[in-house]
Amino acid sequence: MLNYIRAEIYKLLRRPYTYITLGVLLALEGLYASMFAFHNSHSMATPFGGAIVTLVEMGAIGFCVCLLTGDIVFAGQYKNSTLKNEVSFGLSRARIYLGKLIAQTLLSIVYLAIMMAFFLGLCAICLPMESSAGFYSAQEGLAIVGYFLAVGLPLWIGAQAAACMCLFLIHGEMAASFLHVGLIFVAPSIVEVAGLLLEGGIGELLLKVHAYFPNTMLSNAKAVVGDPVYLGQAWIVGAFWVAVCTAIGLYGFHKKEIK
Amino acid sequence: MTENTAVLAAYGLSKAYGSCMALDGLNLMVRRGDVYGLVGRNGAGKTTFMRMATGQSTPTGGELELFGASGKDLRAQRSRTGAMIEIPSFSPFLTARENLEYYRLQRGIPGRETVDEALKLVNLTDTGPKKFKSFSLGMKQRLGLALALMNHPDFLILDEPINGLDPEGVAEFRQILRRLNVERETTILISSHILSELSSIATRYGFMEQGKLLEEISAEALHDKCRTCLRLEVDDAAKAAAILQTQLGTDKFEVLPGNVIQLYDCLDDPKRASYALAQNGVALLAMEQKGADLEAYFLNLIGGGPHA
Numbered sequence: 221m222l223n224y225i226r227a228e229i230y231k232l233l234r235r236p237y238t239y240i241t242l243g244v245l246l247a248l249e250g251l252y253a254s255m256f257a258f259h260n261s262h263s264m265a266t267p268f269g270g271a272i273v274t275l276v277e278m279g280a281i282g283f284c285v286c287l288l289t290g291d292i293v294f295a296g297q298y299k300n301s302t303l304k305n306e307v308s309f310g311l312s313r314a315r316i317y318l319g320k321l322i323a324q325t326l327l328s329i330v331y332l333a334i335m336m337a338f339f340l341g342l343c344a345i346c347l348p349m350e351s352s353a354g355f356y357s358a359q360e361g362l363a364i365v366g367y368f369l370a371v372g373l374p375l376w377i378g379a380q381a382a383a384c385m386c387l388f389l390i391h392g393e394m395a396a397s398f399l400h401v402g403l404i405f406v407a408p409s410i411v412e413v414a415g416l417l418l419e420g421g422i423g424e425l426l427l428k429v430h431a432y433f434p435n436t437m438l439s440n441a442k443a444v445v446g447d448p449v450y451l452g453q454a455w456i457v458g459a460f461w462v463a464v465c466t467a468i469g470l471y472g473f474h475k476k477e478i479k
Numbered sequence: 480m481t482e483n484t485a486v487l488a489a490y491g492l493s494k495a496y497g498s499c500m501a502l503d504g505l506n507l508m509v510r511r512g513d514v515y516g517l518v519g520r521n522g523a524g525k526t527t528f529m530r531m532a533t534g535q536s537t538p539t540g541g542e543l544e545l546f547g548a549s550g551k552d553l554r555a556q557r558s559r560t561g562a563m564i565e566i567p568s569f570s571p572f573l574t575a576r577e578n579l580e581y582y583r584l585q586r587g588i589p590g591r592e593t594v595d596e597a598l599k600l601v602n603l604t605d606t607g608p609k610k611f612k613s614f615s616l617g618m619k620q621r622l623g624l625a626l627a628l629m630n631h632p633d634f635l636i637l638d639e640p641i642n643g644l645d646p647e648g649v650a651e652f653r654q655i656l657r658r659l660n661v662e663r664e665t666t667i668l669i670s671s672h673i674l675s676e677l678s679s680i681a682t683r684y685g686f687m688e689q690g691k692l693l694e695e696i697s698a699e700a701l702h703d704k705c706r707t708c709l710r711l712e713v714d715d716a717a718k719a720a721a722i723l724q725t726q727l728g729t730d731k732f733e734v735l736p737g738n739v740i741q742l743y744d745c746l747d748d749p750k751r752a753s754y755a756l757a758q759n760g761v762a763l764l765a766m767e768q769k770g771a772d773l774e775a776y777f778l779n780l781i782g783g784g785p786h787a
Contacts, residue, residue: 223584223585223586223587224585226584226585227581227582227584227585228585230580230581230584231570231573231577231581234572234573234577235572236572237572295570300568300569300570300571301565301566301568302568302569302570304530304533304535304562304564304568305568305569305582305626306585307533307534307535308533308534308535308557308560308562308564308636309557309558309560309562309582309586309630310534310554310555310556310557310558310560311585311586312554477530477535477536477537478530478534478535478536479535479565
C-alpha cells in the first residue's frame with residue numbers, strides 16, 4: 221500500500237492541475253482577504269478576529285475542494301484507460317481503491333493546511349490584530365476557527381470518500397461530479413423538505429437524518445462552538461460516511477470491467 | 480509436455496455479454512517456453528480472453544489457471560506477467576520516463592535504472608520532456624512494451640503489439656521477443672492480424688472463431704500442413720480420392736470443401752495425377768501447384784472469411 225501511495229504522490233506532484241487548482245484557490249483567498257483590507261482603508265476597520273471567523277460560512281467550499289482533489293488523484297483513469305496497467309500486474313482492486321482514497325485525503329489535508337496558513341497569514345499581515353467593538357478578538361476568532369476545523373475535518377474526509385466512490389463508480393468526471401454534488405448538497409435539502417412535508421414519525425425521522433448530513437452538520441457548527449458532544453458526533457458521522465461510501469465504492473469497483 | 484508446465488490454461492472458459500457469448504467454453508493451454516500466436520477475426524474472442532488472463536474481466540463460466548494457480552490465488556501470479564492489451568494507455572501529462580517511474584514505484588520494483596533499461600530496450604530513450612499525449616502510435620506501442628517488460632516477466636501477454644510500428648520497429652520488436660524467449664525463456668502469448676509477422680515468431684498457434692478454439696497446432700505441424708501441394712479441382716472429389724489411393728497408391732492428400740483436393744504427392748510429375756483421373760472418368764476442372772501460408776491456412780480453416 222505504501223508503494224501505491226508513494227506512486228500516487230509522485231504522479232500528482234508532476235501534474236500541473238495540482239498546482240493550478242491550488243493557485244486558483246489561493247488567489248480567491250487573497251481576493252477575499254484583500255476585500256477586508258480594502259474595506260478597512262475606507263471605513264470601519266475589520267480586525268483579524270472579525271475577518272477569520274467568516275470562514276465558518278464557507279464550509280461548503282471544503283466539500284467542493286474534496287471533489288477537485290479527488291479528480292486530481294484519480295487523473296481520469298477511466299478516460300485514459302490506465303487502470304488496466306494496475307489490474308494486469310495483479311494489484312488488488314482494494315489496494316487501488318484505498319490507495320487512491322488515502323492519496324486524495326492526504327492531498328486535501330495539504331491543501332487545507334496551505335489554504336488556512338495562507339489566509340490566516342494574509343489576514344495577520346493586512347488586518348489589525350487589536351479587537352474593536354462588535355468584533356471577535358484574535359484569540360476568540362482563532363478558537364472559533366479551530367473548533368470549526370475540528371468539526372469540519374471528519375466531515376470533509378467523509379465527503380472525500382464520497383468523491384472517491386463517485387469517481388470509481390461512474391465513468392466520466394462530469395457525471396461523477398454531479399453525483400457528488402447531489403449527495404452532499406442536494407440530498408440533504410430533499411430529505412429536509414420531505415421531512416417538513418410528511419407528518420408524523422417519518423417526517424421527524426427524515427428531519428433527524430437531515431441533521432446528520434455533512435453539509436448540515438458543518439453549517440450548524442457555528443451555533444455550538446466549543447461543544448464536545450457535537451464534535452464527537454461530527455467524527456462519528458464522518459467515519460460513517462467514509463465506511464459506507466468506501467464499502468459501496470469497493471463493491472462496485474470489484475464488479476467493474478476494466479477497459 | 481505435461482500439464483504442470485502450463486503457464487496459462489483455460490478450461491471451458493466462457494464470457495457472456497447479455498445473450499452474446501464473447502467466449503464459449505474455450506479450452507486453451509499456453510505451455511512454458513511457447514510463443515503462442517492467437518489468430519482470429521475481429522470479435523473472435525482473442526482480446527476478451529487476454530483481458531480475462533490479465534484480470535480486467537471476469538469469466539461467467541469455466542476456469543482459468545495462471546502458473547498453476549486458480550481462483551483467489553491467481554491474482555498474485557499476475558506480478559510474474561507483463562501485459563499490453565489493446566492500445567497502450569498512460570497518463571497523458573507525464574513523460575515516458577515519468578510514466579514508467581510511476582509504475583515502478585507502484586509495483587515496488589527496486590532500482591531506478593530499471594526504467595532506463597526498459598526504455599533502452601524499446602529504443603525510447605530520447606523522448607525527453609515530451610508528454611505521452613504528444614506521442615505517435617508507434618511511440619505509445621514502444622512505451623507499452625517497455626512497461627510490459629519492466630518487471631522482467633516470466634510470461635508476456637501481448638494484444639496486437641505491432642500495430643502502428645514502422646517496419647524498423649516491427650523488426651526490432653521481433654528481435655526483442657525472440658531474445659526474450661530464447662535467453663530469458665519468457666513465455667509469450669501474442670495476437671496479431673499481421674499473420675506474416677506472427678508466423679515469423681510463433682512456435683504454436685491457436686485459431687479462434689466465435690469464442691471457441693477451432694484448432695491448436697505447433698509451428699512445425701502447421702509448416703507440414705502448409706507445404707507445397709497440387710490443388711486439384713474436380714467434378715467428384717470422393718471418386719477422385721479413391722482413384723488417387725488405388726491408382727497412384729498415395730494417401731498424401733486432403734479433400735477440401737468445393738470438390739477440391741490438395742495432393743502432396745506427384746509434385747515432380749503432375750501429369751501422373753491428371754492422367755489417372757482422366758482415365759477413370761473424373762473431370763479435372765483445374766490444377767495448380769501452390770503452397771499455403773498462415774493466412775491461407777487460417778482463411779481455409781474458418782471457411783474463407785473476408786478478413787483475418
